[in-house]
Amino acid sequence: DTGVSQDPRHKITKRGQNVTFRCDPISEHNRLYWYRQTLGQGPEFLTYFQNEAQLEKSRLLSDRFSAERPKGSFSTLEIQRTEQGDSAMYLCASSFGQGEGNEQFFGPGTRLTVL
Amino acid sequence: SQELEQSPQSLIVQEGKNLTINCTSSKTLYGLYWYKQKYGEGLIFLMMLQKGGEEKSHEKITAKLDEKKQQSSLHITASQPSHVGIYLCGADLGNQFYFGTGTSLTVIP
Numbered sequence: 001d002t003g004v005s006q007d008p009r010h011k012i013t014k015r016g017q018n019v020t021f022r023c024d025p026i027s028e029h030n031r032l033y034w035y036r037q038t039l040g041q042g043p044e045f046l047t048y049f050q051n052e053a054q055l056e057k058s059r060l061l062s063d064r065f066s067a068e069r070p071k072g073s074f075s076t077l078e079i080q081r082t083e084q085g086d087s088a089m090y091l092c093a094s095s096f097g098q099g100e101g102n103e104q105f106f107g108p109g110t111r112l113t114v115l
Numbered sequence: 116s117q118e119l120e121q122s123p124q125s126l127i128v129q130e131g132k133n134l135t136i137n138c139t140s141s142k143t144l145y146g147l148y149w150y151k152q153k154y155g156e157g158l159i160f161l162m163m164l165q166k167g168g169e170e171k172s173h174e175k176i177t178a179k180l181d182e183k184k185q186q187s188s189l190h191i192t193a194s195q196p197s198h199v200g201i202y203l204c205g206a207d208l209g210n211q212f213y214f215g216t217g218t219s220l221t222v223i224p
Contacts, residue, residue, distance in 0.1 A: 004157075033212065042121075042203050042214030043158070056211055091157060103148065104205075104212070106157035 002026060004107035006092050012113045013082055020078045021110045025094030032075050033104060034067055035091040036060070043091055049075060082114045118142070119204055121215030128194050129223050136189045136218045138204030147187045148205040149178050152217070158203065161189075194222045 005024045013019050025032050031050050035043035046065070047057045051072040061067075064082075069075040079086055089111050093104040120139045128134050138147070146165050150158040162171045164180035164187060171178050175192045191198055201217040 035214075040216075042119075042205075042216045045211045045213065048212070058211065089155070093158075102146075103160050103163055105160065106150075108157045109155075111155070 004092060004094050004105050006090075006107040006110050008110060009108060010111045010113075012115065014115050015084060016081055018078065018080045019082055019112065020076055021090055021092075021112075022074060022076050023092030023094075023107060024074045025092070026096075026105055027073075029094035029096045029105070030072070031095045031097060031102070031104075032069055033093040033095075034075070034077050035093065037089045037091055037109070038087075046077075079112075082112075084114045087112055087114045117216065118208055118213040119206055119215040121204055121218055123218060124216065125219040125221070127221045127223060130195060131193050134191050134194055134220070136202050136204075136220075138187045138189070138215050140185050140206060140208070142185070142208055144180070144184045144187075144206045144208070146207045147178075147180050147184075149187070149189050150203045150205060150214075152201045152203060153199075154201070161202075191220075194220075196222050196224060198222055 007022045033048045034046040037043040047067050049069040064080045067077045089109045091109045093106045095102040095104045122137050148163050149161040152158045162178045167182040167184045169180045177190045180187045201219050203214050203217045205214045
């Protein structure tokens, strides 16, 4: 399977714990995106990388959130001191592009539940 | 504030009927994307529109982008149970990518 993969698919944690999610993009894609989606809403942009550089961060991304893409391939999204409001589906997408207008391919998502 | 407004929020149609979903932005869209999502799953790319007045079709789904590049519509002809899902429009607006809130489609056999 050469699509975008995410791990884990589901994560249940207690409030205050740290969690880390991983995204493996399609191998030749230089752009990688993270989104958060809550029930009944469209995905909300969190951050995006072009190669290893983090080019944009949403104001939704509080200090407790950090994302990395150290070698320009896979990416991790860490949430520190989780809160119940962090419960959501976290989606990763990748694309290949050097300008505007490039199709994003999405992974299956990681569903986070904070108790 | 919602960058992309989608309407309607939900649709229930009889199998075989046609339907249209709209997506509107207050800003010029540099790229407008339509995706389909099944509950609890990732998004599946349907179509991308970039030029004003552009229209694309795939199987029974047609998407259009208006000349001003601020409004798009997705039209499904002769709906089928396989069309059930949530339809989302998405767009490049500067360095961030925004999605509409989605339209939930139910097709009654």
